Amino acid sequence: MEYDKVRAFSAQSDRGINDSVGNSVNQIEKVSAGYLMNTTNLGKFPMVLGVRFENTGENNLCYQGQSNASRLGTTPIRVQASYLNPLPSASLRYGITPASGLRLVYGRGLARPNFSDLIPFASTPSGGTARNTISQGNPNLHAEYADNIDLLYESSLAHQGLV
Numbered sequence: 001m002e003y004d005k006v007r008a009f010s011a012q013s014d015r016g017i018n019d020s021v022g023n024s025v026n027q028i029e030k031v032s033a034g035y036l037m038n039t040t041n042l043g044k045f046p047m048v049l050g051v052r053f054e055n056t057g058e059n060n061l062c063y064q065g066q067s068n069a070s071r072l073g074t075t076p077i078r079v080q081a082s083y084l085n086p087l088p089s090a091s092l093r094y095g096i097t098p099a100s101g102l103r104l105v106y107g108r109g110l111a112r113p114n115f116s117d118l119i120p121f122a123s124t125p126s127g128g129t130a131r132n133t134i135s136q137g138n139p140n141l142h143a144e145y146a147d148n149i150d151l152l153y154e155s156s157l158a159h160q161g162l163v
Contacts, residue, residue: 025119026061029112044095052087056112060139062120077120079139085110100155107148113141 037050058081089107096102119137155163 024063026059027115027119028057028059029115030057031055046093046095048089048091050089052089054085054087054110055082056085056143057082058118058139060118060120062137079118079120081139083142085143085145099158100153103150103152103154105148105150105152109146109148110143111146112143117141 031054033052033054035050035052037048039046039048041047058079060079062077063075087108087110089105091103091105093101093103117137118139118141120139157163
């Protein structure tokens with residue numbers, strides 16, 4: 001990648017932002033995780049139970065204030081957050097034959113906000129646009145959760161895999 005192209009892109013992306021320093025951001029996200037699992041057989045019903053624990057820590061810093069070529073924004077805005085997510089899962093299988101069966105699966109998942117949405121900033125376009133819009137980051141966004149339930153039929157094909 002050419003250094004001059006990167007500098008030109010960076011300079012262009014800062015244009016039109018008059019109350020935030022577009023690229024003056026420090027963002028750190030740390031995710032620690034662990035998983036507990038237990039497998040048991042209830043006759044023709046093998047069952048797998050588990051829970052994944054994810055601990056997320058965020059540290060966001062942005063500088064706000066009038067920004068131009070001679071003066072950078074000077075007001076620091078720091079937002080820190082930490083949250084623990086237990087994500088349970090369970091799988092119950094009924095063996096129709098030794099090579100096929102039905103499986104009922106439950107799992108909870110999460111989707112974290114985009115990094116760019118968490119930065120504490122506010123920007124308005126400069127220039128003569130007919131429409132005035134404001135972009136604003138929200139460092140207080142939380143992860144979204146999804147509870148998934150699946151019913152599957154599976155069949156093992158000798159020497160070829162699983163369908």
